Amino acid sequence: MGSAQSKHKITAQDKAILDMKVQRDKLKQFQKKVEVVLNREDSLARELLQKGDKSRALLALRRRKYQQQMINKTDMQLFNLQNLVEQIEFSLVQKDVLFGLEQGNKVLSQLNSEMRIEDVERLADNTAEAIAFQKEVSNILNANMSAEDDEAVLEDLAKLEREEIDKLQLDIPQAPQHAMPKHDVAEANRSNTLGNLEQNSEEEEEPRRNEPLLA
Template identity: 50%
Template sequence: MGNTSSTPKISAQDRAILDMKLQRDKLQKYQKRISILTDRETQIAKECLARDQKAKALLALRRKKYQESLLAKTDAQLEQLQRLTSDVEFAAVQKDVMYGLQQGTAVLKQIHAEMGGIEKVERLLEENAEARAYQKEITDMLGGGQLSNQDEDEVEDELEAMERELLAPEQRVLLPNVPVTEVDTTVSSEQLSVRERAKAREARRVEEELLAA
């Protein structure tokens, strides 16, 4: 009797683990490529501020934050899926894992769409019609709730830090050290988190509309 060879059967769990590994590998590749783009976007934001183009600087930083949030979201999701497949009976979580992998694939496609290269990033600096159309496209895309309020606040903080860096030493106002009570600090924090942030977002929206016009 001759020996017969059989191909080992790949289980649904094996397939899910393989898909997760492939997604993680692709994510790591994207992380390296996007870091080049986000570094340039930071530089562009500084250049725009130096030209007194605050709306463009903010757009560059918001686009950078969006790219970073996509990577972080996908990375966190893959970690969660890996815990599910290793810590829980796979049959009990198979549906959730498969859905998670589908969502991960969708987000990876979004990340891939961001891989437009440096030439697209450079359009944030340009003034021609094509560049303005691209800037409006990015503004419209980011205006659809792609960034959380926390993301928007972090972008505004980064922009403010850049503005302070650009000030010449003689323009920087050094405030005296004034004792601040615990009550005063609490009130100031609440005002910044509610009123000031809301005003800043409204001002940003108006600037973006003017930029897109």
């Protein structure tokens, strides 16, 4: 009889690595979906700037920055955990890995609930409900964004303002600059010359009229 084939037993380490890869794949797929939301937040900020609503434009850009950071941070954490598991004895890092996976799932769930296009539109509304939502978003951002993050957002806002100013200047119609035809230029020069000659002639005649007649 042939020897029984040994089956590879799936260890906790194997499962953790697989879970991290699956989670990162989900995050990558999610990033493609949220591009629609992030792009809308950018265009909304431009629209609000055009209306002179700078504070809400800033709120839209801050929210966009925060969401981008959450996605990038979660992806980097999962990448680092994956490398950690592959390079170090799993039993030494198992607790950290499981905690990281749990946090990753929480972030994905949070982003999934936040990344709705209708919520972006509420940033520009003036209803009581929308204003309450805007205050809630602002409080969350204040608690989670650093001074450096806000400085970066202000730079983004200033860039958008410059772009809008440049766009307005391009949209202003310019008065046509028509060159005068050559024969018109020559005629104008001729008229100016004749006018100067007549004026000089009159100035020469004037003293003669004023001279006393000899007896």
